[in-house]
Amino acid sequence: MEPHPVAHGALDEAELAQFGLHPDQVIDFSSNINPFGPPAAVLAALRALDPAPYPDRSCLRLRQQLAQRHRCRLEAVVAGNGANELIHLAARALGAPGTTALVAAPAYGEYAHACRLAGMQVVEVRSTAATQFQPDPAALLAAIERLQPRLLWLCSPNNPTGVPVAIATIVELAHACARYGGWLILDRAYLSLERDVAGHDPLDDHAPANLIRIYSLTKSYAVAGLRIGYAIAEPEPASTIARWQPAWSVSSAAQAAALAMLADTAFLPATLPRLWAASDELAAGLRQLGLTVWRSALPFMLVQCADAALTRRRLLAHGCVVRDCTSFGLPEWVRIAPRLPADNARLVAAWREIASL
Template sequence: MTPTPTTGLEALPLRPELRGRTPYGAPQLQVTHRLNTNENPHPLPAELLASLGEALGHAALELNRYPDRDAVALRSDLAAYLSRGGEHVEPAQVWAANGSNEVLQQVLQAFGGAGRTALGFTPSYSMHPIISAGTGTAWADGHRRADFTIDPAAAVAQVRELRPDVVFVTSPNNPTGTAVALQTITELYDATSYGHGRAGVLVVDEAYAEFARTGTPSALTLLPGRPRLLVSRTMSKAFGMAGLRLGYLAADPAVVDALQLVRLPYHLSSLTQAAARAALAHTDALLATVDAVKEQRDRIVAALPALGLTSVPSDANFVLFGRFADASAAWRALLEHDVLVRDVGIPGWLRVTAGTPAETDAFLTALGEVAPDHRLGD
């Protein structure tokens, strides 16, 4: 019997909360200057490429065997890296997965799910509500001020009212670049203790932490004594290894035990673990590009006022800039100049990744052509 062809998603028994949604993804267009996905624009150093070849070749000899299910050696290396900042992190406090998105998915599988709620302060990382939907977790939008900062009193009040099971705080925030004060994080953590045996977990998403301006502390400093605080990181940004897909978090060892209840067996391949460990052995060389990226970020910020534009203070490797009468029209105009930035859906604003000096030149030149016709008030 020949099966009857379907006509699309409407013919499938899709979960109701997924109907009408579209997959996450930034436009992947063939343009000269791609400044829309917050990648580190600098190529990997030659010495790392040599080490990668050796490490992957060695790992390939045992591809007929399953990888280390718990990635113990990798987690030890990640703990050592996190401890470089002065806060001691044990391997038992670290968990790793295929990108920080998988880490966050596992967090929601363990602490969210049907009948539970996640809260995030939007605009923020758009994958948080998407992963929530994928795990059957209800989503609630938290509030931000007009300048995109979090009002601690209002945020705490909202947490106490909604009593979410998972609270997301992105610092530095994507897409605005704003860092969140540790005092605000502390107050939010305290608010997630609801009494009568009920509590939520607080996830601080620090994907861009290495790009923070001098004096901006990490939530890693808050981990001692806070067993429901989780700090997630990635090797995609500062390490310049977006193609590796390696994310990780630091938390109380009990949180790591919880995540192992939902992780798929052997979820991190032998090749991924080997590549990540090789990269961590070259941490200093990889992070040497961070200052260069920050320099271009600050250069963009400094150039905007002369173009009649402004920006949000950024502790990340990107800049949210505006204001435009029509951000979508400004995005298209920049694309016509062979420059791809990100329209993040905030009226009047666009986001640009800090690239190489040549890419910054191209962006600022194009923006100089585009701004007079598209900035607000002109």
């Protein structure tokens, strides 16, 4: 059976055209992007870029900086065309047709999609609102023992719930997978948006050998259009993943922007408190409307509604795009990423309007 397309957030110009809307007329609350970026240093690097030469297909300078940041060997770093490319590369390079991929759900739909494209069987272990969306380590460990998965996909902090998984639990799950020759692929795309982010990943100090960590540089620096992410793994699996990657996958623009981001040590400390303040204000405004708002370790939030698809359509008519979470298996929730304070006030006003219908 041919896999279905994966639902995503962000603006869809074809859909907007059906509503008679132009992208300039809507505010995108569906994309988890820092509204206070991109940094000036990134824009300056892009203006100075010579687009004529081919990009460095080894991404050497970028990988050197990332290896320094994560205190690992250069050979442990794979740069990619966004975290999404690395998800697909990992599924094809480390998975195998007919084997099992286990997904800690609700989760980003590309994990399952990439594994199905690689000929794998996908099984979910789901957390629910009734348990505060907390993943159940015992259930995951039992599923590993029963299914002996080739791949276990885990997102921490999670999209769409924002829930983090304890480092000790991640390590325990990785060791359980290793007993059956499996890999734990950990999505860290949103780690840098945590309120009290430490500035480094604690897993840099004691990552199991079968742990593949995937990071994004586009969310916290607001450069999603450039597509830049990277993976950290032991040199052997990193090399295996890289062999599946097309040449020149990471553009010169993405590499130049990433180097500028990594050199800018002031941007995140300056903007993350503002992002969290906007998140706090938006969550309070929505709760004042009587809405149930779920928020955990990330600034984006889930808002409960009777019908997520209908709520999204009604808000879109008011120029606000939110993420219908039906594709996550959460048809009574929408996901909202905070924007600038004036934009957030517009969303609250739009919600108040649709609530009176």
